[in-house]
Amino acid sequence: MISTLAFLFPHTALGKITLYPLSREFGEAWSRLPTYGDAKNGKQRRPPYAGLASALSAASGQPVVLMPHSYEPVDDDLAHPAVAVTTQPFDQWTLTTAVSAWERCVRKGDNVNTLAPLLAEAEVERPALSSYVRGSEDGTPHAPGWFYRVAAWNFAARLARNTLPLPGGSRRRHIRWRMDTQGSLISWDDVTVRSTKSPRRTGYALHKLDFRVVTQPGEPHFALHVLPTFSRLATHWASTRTAFVEHASNKDTLLRMPIGHTKNGDGQWVPYARNYAAEVLEACGMEFATWPTNEDLAALRGQMRTLVPAPTTHVLGKGVGTRFNKILADHIKETIKRPTITQVTFDPTPTALTRPTKGSITREELDHALTATGHDTVRIIAFYNDGTTRRRMADALAPYTDTPHQPLDCSDYTDHRVSGRLLVRFHRLRAIDRPDQVDWESELEFLDQFDDEALNGAWVETIWNPKPTKREREAGQHRHDHKRDLRRALYERNMVSQFLARQPEPEPDDEPEPVTEAIVGEEAETEADTPKDYKAVNALRDLLFRLGCVDDRLRHVTNLSDEPILVGIHLRQQRISNRRPGAADRTQMVEVLTALHTSDDPAVPWHLTSYDHNRHDWLPQAAAEAAFGRGTIGRNGHARHEEGALLARQHIESALKVLPCDRPLIILVDTEACRTIWPGLQNVRLGNGPLPGDDLRSPTRPVAVVAINTSYGEVPTPVENTASPRKNPKRPPKPKDLLYRRTTSTGTTSWYIAQASRTYEGYGQEGSIGGLHTRFTLPQDDWALQRKDWHSFTATQISVPHPGTWDPEQLAGVAAQLCHQSLAWDARTRHPVPLHIAAAMDRAHPEYRGPSIEPLAAAAGDEGEIQPTS
Known part of the structure; x- marks a missing residue:
């Protein structure tokens, strides 16, 4: 059985909320608001309800949502009727002051004040959330759109009352959660820090728990999914979008503030609080946190912290690890006891997921597989400029020749027959290395000579990272990434393509790459002491499947008849x-x-x-x-x-x-x-x-x-396989290669495949360190492993809305097998x-x-x- 980080809770556990019904007059007044941009020269837009909700959160220090009150999805976010929902009633003065200040900002200083009186007149209600649930007896519970966010707030607030105990060493560490104004829990006082000497950098990260209330197929109760993340903090303001601020009046709440950027009088980019949050706080007499400088962010000083804006290099990796998930799941069960919540679990089925075929298409099956392309002959044109890349391509093709253990010996610009159906032609294309844009129509004119009936595909050398190297930065140079332009030019000639990254020459002062960072997904096969070039092998496999080459590996794992x-x-x-x-x-x-x-x-x-x-x-x-x-x-x-x-x-x-x-x-x-x-x-x-x-x-x-x-927020995250014996008392046992299922009280069944990633399984301590420790309790001797991404178990949900004449579990098994036995990769696909x-x-x-x-x-x-x- 697989336990997960999802919990079913009875409707009595939903709690109460504070609700302000918005009158038709309020909606009409809102429709008369002018379009606005909340920065200098900002794009003009129709004022969204979310803008006022963000300002009210800033003033009140509590979550706020303004949304249409509808049980059906609505395209118009401003549809009527609508409601304002929060956790506790607003202070009347704060409410009217905040709303009037926000409207004044939208109107660029015009003090019309149409919204605040109408919102203040609304009769405050304190209903139970359960009163808005419909259809639960049929296994189809549903509620207004705002309901799901508010139910998640209530759950998060209950969980935040207790610290999270983390066993580690001779004593327990207790993590105190602080709730932000979007309903997430933040480990504000418990920051993970890592520094490096070369280059000299320091990075920070927080643990964040997001919550999502969703439905499950045929389930009478709502499910609450807990989504842990390891959120890295930015050490500069550039491109940042989200900041957390310690609230002036509510010390237990963090203000989650959307960030924009505008130019000041000196022409420099500076951050500002979107939706006029700073102006609203000032109007309410609350001291707004002083904007920290880049130096403050780099030293983690001040009341404000901001998240890294996008995937980037960082001294800390992503992910919290499976051990943290296990501790968190146990803590939730111990904390939320009344009314009783039920952990979502999956039960194993007799269907085992097998992968009898691994590796590339074999030499013996290549021509049979190429028949699936619909062509008698397939030609691979290998474009290169670097001699090492040519050798790598030739070595990857050699196993398909009559002399698989010898290098492929052929000259450029001529066809070389690799097998009965496969030709290869090497072509040196010097334009690959041009730093600027290339006229690919002219460069590829020679392809027009191929007037035979062969199916052509391009294998192209490329620069993996078009960002400038250290030498290029110092020289003020920058290479153009040709992949988009070249791929389009090849498509114009009816050619699919696959790119192979050139192996870059290391910079003189670069740190050596760890040996363990090999491509995953292939069997470890070596000739003498020469490692297999997995990047080239996998690129060739990908090109073959793009050409339509299909061997019998899929036939072997599916039990299908009637074609x-x-x-x-x-x-x-x-x-x-x-x-x-x-x-x-x-x-x-x-x-x-x-x-x-x-x-x-x-x-x-x-x-x-x-x-x-x-x-x-x-x-x-x-x-x-x-x-x-x-x-x-x-x-x-x-x-x-x-x-x-x-x-x-x-x-x-x-x-x-x-x-x-x-x-x-x-x-x-x-x-x-x-x-x-x-x-x-x-x-x-x-x-x-x-x-x-x-x-x-x-x-x-x-x-x-x-x-x-495959949605992370909707498919329950596996925690451990409770049916497996635990080899290590700390590490949660991983799921088996089985098809799992879950049947609800209404008789609806959904199926699941759960897995540990190849990284988790394949790199020893580095891959599975998150199964032994949490980021809070990692021993100092292993602290360098904080730079790694810590993987958790994942799952895919399979449901069968219409089975036709098939058995639904057979269809689920076919879908699962076609994930487990992929066509061009030896790991499972999503x-x-x-x-x-x-x-x-x-x-x-x-x-x-x-x-x-x-x-x-x-x-x-x-x-x-x-x-x-x-």
């Missing part, structure tokens, strides 16, 4: 801007559909296709990815809600209809991305609403839908193969989360005007 087609539907919403990078004017939907065609005939390999929106047809994998990469990434008008959701649903349904109509379908979807498009995926109406493939089901054609949820490949296509697009390189007003058929993305 079903397994379809993966990947959706993602991407921001786009008409004006400048970083400005999100609107969004568009990215839709990628991939199909894995199975076969009962061992002589016929399984093969992959993906949907081409322009041709309205399913193309072989390589051709489909090239077609996808040539166009703009998203579809205008498609969205997650209302009319946009209907358009997306209709478009995808029409794509599914093009698949062979005589084949059963198993449709795999990402729950979090797709549930607003198809409401039948939502826990509150699982299976009772629109689902993908609805128009295709018939008495003679089964269509199943399997939903995969999603089953079709979904995984669809997401990989999205990430490879030149516009993925980046600027568009299409003309602003280019024609796009039924897509409308093409706009740059951001």
Whole structure:
């Protein structure tokens, strides 16, 4: 059995809240507020309720939320009726002063004061949260949108009353939690510190507990998920977005404050409190914390601490480790006893997850696997400029030749036959090293000579990190990262690509890299004392699967008959801007559909296709990815809600209809991305609403839908495998390679796969140090291990909203096996193969989360005007 960091609690445990109903007059007054930007030259926007809530939190020192009072999702955040909810009633003077000061700031000094009198007139209510719950007897509990945040506050407040005891050495350490105005618990007084001598740096981090109240499939009670994080602190203000401040009037509460940046009179960037929090505090007569300097942040001085703004190099790693999670779970069970809460657990099923095939496609199976591409000949063009990279590529290809233990001996610019179906051609491309942009259309003109019927793929050397080296910084140089431009130019020639990072020459004063930092995911195979080049091997494997090369490893781990087609539907919403990078004017939907065609005939390999929106047809994998990469990434008008959701649903349904109509379908979807498009995926109406493939089901054609949820905030975090004997009294036992399930009191079953990461399992003490110690109790002799990322166990949730004619547990087992036995990697993937490949296509697009390189007003058929993305 797997225990988790999620807990079911009866409705009587939800507690009470303070609620201010907002009248229609308040909504009308709000609609008359002008647009505003809370910084000099800031972007003008419609005032959100969250702006006033943030200001009220600053003044009151307690969590506040203003939201529509609706049981259904609403697109308009300012919809009526609405409520203001907090923990304790506001002081009347503080309430009116804070609201009037905030409105005055929004109106740029105009003292109209329309909101404060209306909010002060609201009749304060102290209802029990349980009174807002509906549908629990049917296993579909739901409540207004604000309810979930407020229920998490109440739980956090109860937990904060007791310190967290951490066993370590001869005595226990007790961690005192302080709650912030968003309902998180912060170890404010217990900071982890690590310093290095070369380079001379000091880093700080706090433990933070976030809480999320969610539903589980068929579960009558709400589940509270506890999400521990190790939050690193910034030592300078640059790009920071969030700061914590010790509140002047409420010492037990930390003000979580959104941070913006603006230029002062000297032209220097300085931070400011967004939503006019500083001005509101000043109006209420509260002393606002003095803005610390960069030197103060670096020394951890003052009342304010700010989080690092984005993933970056830091002297402290991420993650709290599995031992901390175990201690925390036990502490919650001991602390919250009345009413009784129940820890969410998973029970093992007889289905074992196996991975009989490891490593690359074998030489004996290569040509059979290449048949799945639909071409008699496949050509890999290896672009390089550095001689060492050429040798690495040749060494990775050598195992497919008749002399696998000898280096691949071939000249440049000519085809060399590696196997019956595979050709390789090496081409030196000096433009790879140009520091500025390159005209790739001109550089790649030679590719037009290939007029045969071979399928071409590019293996390209690249600079892994385009940031300048120390020498380049000193010389004022900076290299351009060519990957986006070059990948688009290759797509224009119907070629998929995979990049191999050049091994950089070490800087003279660089610290040597630890030997243990090898690529994970492969079996340790060495020839004499020469280590295997896993980066090159894995890059070649990735290129082969992008070309559509599929061996029989997936056939061996699935028990499927009647040759079903397994379809993966990947959706993602991407921001786009008409004006400048970083400005999100609107969004568009990215839709990628991939199909894995199975076969009962061992002589016929399984093969992959993906949907081409322009041709309205399913193309072989390589051709489909090239077609996808040539166009703009998203579809205008498609969205997650209302009319946009209907358009997306209709478009995808029409794509599914093009698949062979005589084949059963198993449709795999990402729950979090797709549930607003198809409401039948939502826990509150699982299976009772629109689902993908609805128009295709018939008495003679089964269509199943399997939903995969990998969200950290929604899938319970595994703590330990309680059925395994504990080899070390400290380390929680890891999950087994089994399919787990959980059946609720209403009879609804969901399935889970739980795992420890390859890093946790593969690097001895460095990988699993978080299983033996917490970051608070790590012995001083091992303190250098604080720089590592401490991994915890993770889980994937599988639900079956519509099983078709299959047994639901069989479908869950197939989905789990297609995660466990991946196509081009020896570790488990987060999603089953079709979904995984669809997401990989999205990430490879030149516009993925980046600027568009299409003309602003280019024609796009039924897509409308093409706009740059951001």
